[in-house]
Amino acid sequence: MKILMYGVNKDTVSIEDIDKYTLNESQKIRHLHDIKKFDGVEEVCILSSEVRSEYYLNVDETVFKHGDLLRYLSAFTGKPLKETILETYSKFNKDVVNHLFTIVSGMEAKPKGSHTTLQPVEKALDLGYKEKTIGIMIKDLFKNAIKFSRKMRLSEIMKPLYCAQPSRAIDLLQNSLGQLDDKKCVLFGNGYDVLHIAKLLLTLNIQSLTIANEDSADSTEMIDSLREWIDLTIDGPVSTRLHAADLLSVGYRFSNADGIVFSQSFNNECLNQELFEKVETIRQTMKKQIIVDFNQINRDLFNMLGHLVSYTSIENENTKDFTEHELNQADIFFDENLINETEKFMGNYQLLNEKHAQENVNKWSSLHQPVGTERICKSMT
Known part of the structure; x- marks a missing residue:
């Protein structure tokens, strides 16, 4: 299993075309259910705002085909597939976690520290949950991102970046x-x-x-x-x-x-x-x-x-002027916590995948016992 993210934002798409990727509520719902039906897709959540549209997937990478999603986006926007490929960026596993945690904490855009970046993430989680297109993995990813954001916003050392x-x-x-x-x-x-x-x-x-x-x-x-x-x-x-x-x-x-x-x-x-x-x-x-x-x-x-x-x-109330040292310390604190929380999440993700895989093996074994095994076991008792 692998966590994937495909997206576009105002930096990868021209101003004239960004609206072609922007989704209203009904379009989000349709995309969620359409993509959930793709081979290999276990979970899907869509983060969409006026500046970005990103698709977060938990997939079986042995079955899922990247081209399925890209062709879907090409058909939706009416743009050639080649152009869609050029405009789309993608990440997997810990890079996805790192990316989402940074967005939700308001640390990607300048000036840093905006609280408005949090709202689309919360809406994405809520819609995916209500539409039943997310399970434990993607739900935990978004929950942990929101929790991480609160921790950063309430940390004393981060005050220079949250004004x-x-x-x-x-x-x-x-x-x-x-x-x-x-x-x-x-x-x-x-x-x-x-x-x-x-x-x-x-x-x-x-x-x-x-x-x-x-x-x-x-x-x-x-x-x-x-x-x-x-x-x-x-x-x-x-x-x-x-x-x-x-x-x-x-x-x-x-x-x-x-x-x-x-x-x-x-x-x-x-x-x-x-x-x-x-x-x-x-x-x-x-x-x-x-x-x-x-x-x-x-x-x-x-x-x-x-x-x-x-x-x-x-x-x-005078807004405090923070020193360059205080600003640098805040950045260092954020980066260190981001690394730790990303590794922690990926560790839990790996454990859950191993547990899920073992459950599937046990289920398969129970359904494929050799003929006569049950009778032999009973006779031995």
Whole structure:
């Protein structure tokens, strides 16, 4: 068995042609099931975004034919096979692992550290799982990539490379509140940035997490999405309590929270004086609480809580200038961990393949016993 990856990206295909390889949701589903039927293909998962389309396969290399996939892509794009071959790159085994771990950690593109590279990977895993085109091998590959990304994004030494808003929010909360494992947080907004912050907070085992929006349906949808993500990517129980709220019901959780984040996807103009009066009524004494505001709209309202909370606007926080040495140390740390995790995954992959092969041998043997063997064995007993 072998893990393979075939792909194209904006660097291998002209700007005019990249759209020919881009897949919408229904096309992804069709490709998953079509390719799963190819001889030798055990599992398939598709990572597709505006900058890349990559096909991750677990195959029996003694049966699978590389040309089958290339001809399939040629037919789909309407491009000559020769051109498709030139535009397509491929990797196998540990190079696939190395490649995916680097992408999901935001370390392939410049500037490094983007959190947006994570979303297409999570979507790919979710779709492959729902369509039943992945099994234990590819599922573990993507789960381990996502886990590796979280580890990198939460590592102190990696801070020079992770400066996007979600990472800065976690940094500000930790700097102000210390360890977060016994803390309660409320996140306002319905964008992917909010989900990303939520996933990092879950990794830090916070006590409770509330997502709030003007419409409670938006919050409920995000909490449901978060629960699905937990079931798919995290082994073992998660102790963090999850809540969905709207602006009418969030008063108690707002007043009781240790950390509050307003993302850019949340319109602060939706906040009203009634909510802040409710917070004042519920909690009239000082609490060590920090509000991180990425939106900075209608910020005067926060003055009402001046004696109760610590308000932090991102523009008040200077982005630290890291030294060349700190940047180099972060790169070294990433490379060392990437090598270790890649070798660890490939070791587990080899063990699973050996186990699977032995199970097939045992199954074959049980179905092909010599005639009379069972009768002889019984007579001997």
